[in-house]
Amino acid sequence: KAGVTQTPRYLIKTRGQQVTLSCSPISGHRSVSWYQQTPGQGLQFLFEYFSETQRNKGNFPGRFSGRQFSNSRSEMNVSTLELGDSALYLCASSQITGVGTYEQYFGPGTRLTVT
Amino acid sequence: GEDVEQSLFLSVREGDSSVINCTYTDSSSTYLYWYKQEPGAGLQLLTYIFSNMDMKQDQRLTVLLNKKDKHLSLRIADTQTGDSAIYFCAEVDGSSNTGKLIFGQGTTLQVKP
Numbered sequence: 001k002a003g004v005t006q007t008p009r010y011l012i013k014t015r016g017q018q019v020t021l022s023c024s025p026i027s028g029h030r031s032v033s034w035y036q037q038t039p040g041q042g043l044q045f046l047f048e049y050f051s052e053t054q055r056n057k058g059n060f061p062g063r064f065s066g067r068q069f070s071n072s073r074s075e076m077n078v079s080t081l082e083l084g085d086s087a088l089y090l091c092a093s094s095q096i097t098g099v100g101t102y103e104q105y106f107g108p109g110t111r112l113t114v115t
Numbered sequence: 116g117e118d119v120e121q122s123l124f125l126s127v128r129e130g131d132s133s134v135i136n137c138t139y140t141d142s143s144s145t146y147l148y149w150y151k152q153e154p155g156a157g158l159q160l161l162t163y164i165f166s167n168m169d170m171k172q173d174q175r176l177t178v179l180l181n182k183k184d185k186h187l188s189l190r191i192a193d194t195q196t197g198d199s200a201i202y203f204c205a206e207v208d209g210s211s212n213t214g215k216l217i218f219g220q221g222t223t224l225q226v227k228p
């Protein structure tokens with residue numbers, strides 16, 4: 001079974017620009033979550049999607065948005081980029097059971113650098 | 116709010132056992148996870164334990180869960196240089212009823228030959 005794929009792997013943008021990151025979950029997984037990883041803040045939850053619906057959102061400004069398509073692929077968008085948005089953005093794919101999620105698998109991440 | 120704490124650094128000799136500790140605050144978490152991150156890579160799921168279990172063993176990995184003290188540990192037997200990485204403990208946010216994970220700050224494991 002193919003793992004979680006994220007594109008692009010590396011991205012360099014300028015302050016004020018916007019960026020779109022893509023995530024394809026493991027086949028059959030309908031839940032996709034996004035996390036931001038920085039040296040200072042560690043791993044922070046951005047949002048989670050299940051069956052095209054946002055189920056949960058982390059404490060990030062409205063510049064961060066996402067969506068999920070009918071094939072479970074997900075995109076996240078960051079508008080009006082700031083230097084502080086430089087980070088590794090990780091996508092996680094999982095199945096959901098009646099007692100909660102389990103076996104959350106992460107992709108390799110997209111390294112975003114804002115200059 | 117929910118919080119997960121880990122020690123930042125652990126150094127062991129090759130062949131020794133490594134024990135990485137984690138404490139968490141959310142008693143309603145259903146699952147607790149251990150992830151490994153190598154330089155420049157994403158997170159690799161090592162193992163997870165359901166909250167009604169005390170122990171789980173998977174080859175060289177042993178996870179111990181003490182629910183009373185909200186303490187989780189990962190033991191790596193016969194540690195190899197390839198085990199050098201950052202290890203993250205994570206709990207499912209029990210209050211959100213979703214898959215949101217709350218991570219510790221990570222423990223850097225250094226394995227000396």
